[in-house]
Amino acid sequence: MFKKVLVANRGEIACRIMKSCQQLNVRTVAVYSTADKDAKFVKMADEAYCVGPAKAQESYLNREGILMAAVISHADAVHPGYGFLAEDALFARMCSQCGLTWLGPQADLISLMGDKAAARKFAASRGIAIIPGTFVLNDPDATERAALKIGFPLLIKASQGGGGKGIRIVTSPDDLNSQLKIAKQETSSAFGSTSIYLERVLKHARHIEVQIIGDQNGRILVLGDRDCTMQVRRQKIIEESPATFITDAQRRELIVTVHRLLDGVNYQGLGTVEFLFSDDRFYFLEMNTRLQVEHGVTETTTGLDIVMLQLQLASNESRLSRQIPSCDGVAIECRINLTAPTNNNQLSTFSFPEGIRVDTGYQSGDNVPSYYDALLVKVIVNGKNRLEAVTLMQKALANIKIDGVSTNLHDLQKILASSWYKKGVFAVETLDMRLEKHESFTG
Amino acid sequence: MNSQQLEKIINDLTKMDFVHARLKIDDTEIELDRKDISMPFHRNDEADGTxxxxxxxxxxxHANEQPVKIGDNVKAGAVLGQIESMKLFNELNTPDEGNVLSVLCQDGEAVEYDQPLFIIRGGHKQDV
Known part of the structure; x- marks a missing residue:
């Protein structure tokens, strides 16, 4: 086993990773910015190094600074968590060059899946259904022809985007050129590249994803599936495991598809293959080559600690089972986010009921820095079936007390109480459409 | 250019990220200097003039070949030592002239971002 793992992240996910390390008697190293000097994850670590100022670009994205902390602390592995440098192929390569084990797939697989257009091409080459659309387009005439063939509405997506970022919707042919111009400007400033591609908008689609892990020999095991359809502006807010919406036959199809995508590519570590499910078909959306925010629901239903499993596999201390873990009951996760960050986001009250899983990087009295993502806490419940899980989540949300900041807690309560959510009648666009029409979530 | 226009230009400029700016509009030339606030932690001016x-x-x-000692007088911009990060050596300069009051780090020691390394009694400030 590793002696010391450096966690190149902050907040709840840093705490989450350190917890698994502690259970394996692995020492932990935190790296932090000046804005996080009093944070829970810094106190939780055996050692902590300040690597830069509040601005993420100079701290959590400061590759040299983080590597220097690893060198100084004699860490032997780096866990990147999610976000920040988790899908940075250069950083993965730098870690290897410094003799550190990168707890994730190889750099070339990170690059391949990070380039969303290349990933689409790769999936198609393996015989997997992709959302109807194009590969990277450069020629304006070809773009227009392709757009007319796809039909409207369609999406312009940035190759370097992903995770709901770098997407523009075009509703009519008249808007195509103006939207293309804006999309290219946006992608060039956000991702330093202007490569874009087009995709059809799938109607009434569900977001279904598959959690996988690969051992050191690149053998893949499916750990379970999740339904992450509940999104606001393409950001997930409620996740469920398993996806109760799909049949056993469809689940088998999903597993076969994931193996067709990843068998023989030497994938190591955790990953998630995302699909849109529309008209009884799965379409490859993208793959995230890292631990995901919502991994906890899969852990709850399978009883696994997937970070621990990842550490054991990466250090060759454990062998991957050949059997897909059994899934017990239904787990639901709600993400409670800060909705209107100010300069002072002090959590005067921050308390949660017993008997639920609470993943957070904050505690009562903490001031939430406004430099980073808005996630305050993830709460997870587990019921015998979906309806029981919904009821348990309603009870949990009613007993959460957060004061001092504005959050989406009330919105979550309304969604959980609605009949359409309980019945499971929703698609990826449902929440946005309800917000647009100023409809409440209830009813 | 009237004072109103001038004020507007300066107001617009303050929103931009610069340390030094020189503008020439017709016959008017403005030169503006601003403290580099992008790295606010490298130098902390304490209330007691240190x-x-x-x-x-x-x-x-890494200390200099002739390490900086307590009591040394240093000129503004003088090299106090080097910080090695990923095999690159970066000079640590003093922001102002003065007298070294404390040396808080040793040769070969690991230092974090924002860690206090030297305390200097400013030359100028003492005269005032």
């Missing part, structure tokens, strides 16, 4: 020089990065501190 300056704390903090580490601009995480790394290993």
């Amino acid at each position: 300056i704390t020089v903090n580490s601009p990065m995480i790394g290993i501190f």
